[in-house]
Amino acid sequence: MATPERSHGAVLLDDASTRFALWAPSSRAVALELASGETHALQQRADGWFSATLPCAAGTAYRFIIEGHLHVPDPASRAQVDGVHGWSQVVDPRRYAWRNPDWPGRPWHETILYEVHVGLLGGFLGVEACLPTLVELGVTAIELMPLGEFPGERNWGYDGVLPFAPHRRYGTPDELRGLIDSAHGLGLMVFVDVVYNHFGPDGNYLHEYARAFFREDVHTPWGAAIDFRRPQVRDFFCENALMWLLDYHVDGLRLDAAHAINDNPFLIELAQRARAAVAGDRHIHLVLENERNDADLLRQGFDAQWNDDGHNVLHHLLTGEQEGYYAEFAKDATAKLASFVGEGFIHQGQSDRHGEPRGQPSAHLPPSAFVLFLQNHDQVGNRALGERLASLVAPQALRAASVLLLLGPMIPLLFMGEEWGSRQPFLFFTDHHAELGAAVREGRRAEFAEFSAFADPQAREAIPDPNALATFSASLPDHDPGNHPEHRTWRAFYRHLLHLRQAQIVPRLVGARALGVEVFGAKAISASWRLGDGSLLRIDLNLSDTTRPVNPPEAHATLLFGQAIHTHQGQLPPYSAVALLQDAA
Template sequence: MPLRTLETWPHGAIMLDAQHTRFALWAPDAFYVSVELEDGKSIPMLSQADGWFEVEIKCPAGTRYRFNIDGERDVPDPASRAQASDVHGWSLVVDPLAYHWRQSNWQGRPWHEAVIYELHVGALGGYAAVEQHLPRLAELGVTAIELMPLAQFPGERNWGYDGVLPYAPHTSYGTPEQLKHLIDSAHEHGLAVILDVVYNHFGPDGNYLGQYAASFFQEDVHTPWGAGIDFERREVRDFFLDNALMWLLEYRFDGLRLDAVHAIDNPGFLQELAQRVRQQVDSGRHVWLMLENELNQASLLKHDFDAQWNDDFHNVLHVLLTGETDAYYSDFAQDPTAKLARCLGEGFIYQGDTTRHGHTRGEPSAHLPPSAFVAFLQNHDQIGNRALGERLHQLCSPQALEAATALLLLSPMIPLMFMGDEANAPEPFLFFTDHHGELAEAVREGRRNEFADFAAFHDPERRERIPDPNALSTFEQSMPTLPDAAHLQLYRELLRLRHRHIVPHLPGSVALGASVLGDSAVSARWRLGNGSVLHIDLNLSATALPHPASPHVLFQTPANHGAQLPPYSARVTLSPAGEHP
C-alpha cells in the first residue's frame, strides 16, 4: 500500500495549496452530496466509485463548511480537522502546515525511559494552561505526558470518550495550532506526548455517519455503546488508520494509547494499525503504541504493540490497600497476595483464568519483558468510576501508599501516574459530561444505577447523592490543585533513583519470579540488562515480618528496617551482577 501523505489522505478536507482544498466524503447511501460554505455557496460533489463523493474548489484555510446529503440534511464533516463551535455546526478547513515547529529535530525517547503522567486537558484549563505544568513535571522525573481523548465531543466538558469527530481537537481546549505548541513545548522540556484515542465507538450525540453510511456499522455486533464498527470495510479501516497517522505525523505526538480494544472485534485491524504506523514513521523516530485491553492478549504485545495498561496490577493492589472487593474488584478478592506475586513475576494475573462472570480471560504473559506492562496505582478510570471520585490517598494509610508507590516507581514495569497523584491532590476526579435534555437525564440515571452493586450504594436514596455528571460543579470539583510539597519529594526521590539506577539497564530485563512472604506481603526479583538483580520486598500488612538485611539497599520505607520488614513497608535492593541478593 502506498505511503500516506497530507495530499493522499482520502477522508475530509485536505488543502492542496494555500487557496485550494479537496473535499472527500464516503456516503454510500447518498444519491447527491454537496459542500455548503458559510457564504451561501453550494458546490455539488462528484460521485466516485464505491460510495465516494469528491470535489476540489478554491477554498483557503479558515473556511467554514459542511456537507449536504440528498438536499435534505446538513452534516459536519466526519473527518473535520476542527469545528467552529460544537459537533453539530460548521467544520473548518485547517492548514496542517501553518504551525512552524521549533523542535524540528525531536526524535522522541526510547520506550524504556517512559514515566507517564496522565492528565485531562480540560481539567487543567486547556492547552496553554497544561504548558505551565511542563517544567515542574520534567523536574519531577516525568518523561511523558498522556492526554485523555481530545476528539470533538458534544458540549464543553467531557472525559473525552464521547467523541464523535475523531480528527478534530475539541474547540474548548484551544486551536489545533495551540495543541501543536503544547507538543512542541513538551519536546523542548524533553517530554514525550501520548494521546489516548477511541476507535471502538462514537459518542451518543453528534454522530451522523449512520444517516448516509449505514455500512460503517455492524448492527448484528453489539457493544456497550451500540452497534459495532465494521472494520472489515476498507473505507472504515482507513478512516481510523489515517486518523492515527494524522496525530503522529501532523501533530507529532510520540505515541497513542488505544482505548478498550477488547470492543474492537477485529484483531487484524489492530495489527494493520501497528504495521502502518511502523511503516510511515521515520525509522529513527521513537513512537509508542499502547493498548487498553480487558482480554489480556499477550500475543499483541510480542511484535505489534509496546505495552498494555495492566489493570491487574491496579486491581489487586487496590484490594490489598483498601480492602474493597465490590464489583470488578471481586475478581481479586480471593488470595490477593498470591495474585500480586503472579502479577510481579509474570505480568498479567488473568492468563486464561475464569472471572466472576464465568468467562476465561487472558493469555500467558510470563515470556514478555516487564516493560510490556504499564503499571499504575490509579488512573482516570479507577478514580472517576468511583461514585464520589475519591483518590487512593483518601482510602488507605499513608504508610501503605508510600510503600506501594515505591513498588510502582522502582519496578521494571513502565509506571503511570494520574494528575494530582504526586501531590496527594485533595480534589476528586468525577465523571463529567455536558449533555442536555433526555440524554442528560439518561446519563445521570445510568451513572447512579451503575453503583447499585456497591454495598455503600444499595440504598436508592444514597445513589441520589452521586454528583450529576452534567452539572458544571461536578467538572469544577475535578480541577486539581497541587499543594503537597512533602509528597512531591517522595516522587522526586523515587524517580531520581529510577532514572539513575534502573532505566539505563531496563533493555534486556527479565522477571526472576515472585513469592509470598506472608499475608499481604510479597518478594519479587528481576535481572536487569546489565546482569544486576533488582529485588523488591513489599509488606502491606499490619504485622512485621522477619526478613534478612541486605548491603545493597536502594530505597526503603520506613528507613532502617534491619532484619525485619515492618508493617506497611517496602525495601528495594539492587545487587551487582554476579552477586547473589
C-alpha cells in the same frame, strides 16, 4: 504541497485549493455547503465515495448536505467552528513553524507517564504552563485524555464524535502543536488517548449516510459495533492515528478499550501503518487498554498494555474493597499479587467472574510490556464519588505501594495530582442536552445499585450529577500544592523515587526479566528481576499491618529505598517497602 495520502475529509492541496471527500455509501447525493452560502455538488465515485476539488483556502468553513436536506459536519473534520453539529474548517497542518522539528522522541524504557485531563488544567495553554514542573518532578511523558470534539463544553473525551478535531474549548490546533513543541523542547514525550471503539451519543451522523460503518449483528456497550472489515473504516481510523503522529508530532497513542474493537487484524494493521509512516530513527509508542489480555499483540507492533490486573489486586490489598470487579481479585489476593509482579497478567486464560476464559500467557514478555498504575481516570473517576487513594488509604501503605510502582521495572503511570497526595475528587462529568443529560445521570446512579453503600435509592441521590457544572468544578485540581505541608511531603517523596528511577533503574531496563516472587505471608512478597546489565533488582513489599519475615539481602546489595536495619535483620515492618540493587558479579 505533496499529493495527499488521506482518503477522508478535507485535504489542502495548495494555498488555494482543497479536495473534499466523504464516504457516504447509504446516500444517493452529497453536496458541499460553504459558510459563504455557496453549494457544490460532489461527484459520486466508486465504493460509496463523493468528492470534489474546489478553490478553498485554509480557514474555509464548510459542511456536507446529504440528499438535499441533512446538514452534517465532516466526520474527518480537522477543526470545528461551533461544536459537533456545526461548521467544519479547512486546516493547514504545515502552517505551524516547529521549533523542535527534529525531535527524535525517547526510547520506550525511559517512559514515566503522567495522565492529564486538558480541560481541568485550562486547555492546551494551561497544560503547557505545567510542563517545567513535571520535568522537575521526574516525569518523561504526558498522556492527554481524548481530545476529539465532543458535545458541549466539558467531558472526559470518551463521548467524542469527531476524532480528528481537537475540541475547540481546549484551544486551536496550532496551540496543541505549541504544547507538543514545548514539551519536546523540555525532553518530554506526548501521548494522546484515542477512541476507536465507538462514537459518542450526540453528534454522530454516520448512521444517516454511512450505515455500513457499523455492524448491526455485533453490539458493544455503546451500540452497534464499528465494522473494521471494511477498508474505508480501517482507513478512517488509521488516518486518524497518522494525523496525530505526523501532523502533530505526538510520540505515542493509547488505544482505549481495544477489547471493544474485537478485531486484532485491524489493530496489527494500524500498528504496521503507523510505524511504516514514521521516518528514520524517531521513536513512537503504541499502548493498549485491553481487557482480553491479548499477550500476542504485545509482540505485533504494540509496546505495552495497561495492567488493570495489577491495579485491581493492589487496590483491593490497599483498601479492602471487594465489590464489583474487585471481587475476583479478593480471593487469593497475595498469590495474585505475586502473579502480576512476576508474570505481568493475572488472567492468563483463567475464567473471570463471568465464567469466561480471559487472557493469554504473559510470563515471556518483558516487564516493560506493562503500564502499571495505582490511579488513573477510570479507576478514580468511575467510583461513585471520585475518591482518590489519598482519601481511602493510610499514607504509609500508599507509599509502600508507590515504591513498587515507581522503582519496579514496569512502566509507571501517575494520574494528575497523585504526586502531591491530592484529595480533590475526580468525578465523571459531561455537558449533554437536557434529555440526554438526565438519562446519563440516572444511568450513572443505576450502575452503583449493586454496591452496598448505594443500595438505598436515597444514597444514590448523593452521587454527583455528571451534567452539573458543579461536578466539573469540584474536580478542578489544586494548582499550587506547595502551599500545604502534606502536599509538599508527598511531592518530595514522589520526586525522590522518580529521580532514583531515572538514575538507577531506567539505564538498566532494556533486557530486564523477572526471576521470581516469594510470598512471606498475607500481603507480603519479595520480587527479583535480572536487569539488562546483569544487576539484580529486588523489591520487598509488605502491605499488611504485621511485621513479616523476609530473606536478608546479599551483603553487597545497595539499598535504594527503605529501612536497611529491618531488612538486614530479616524483618519487614507493616506497610513498608524496600528496594535493593546488586551489581552484576
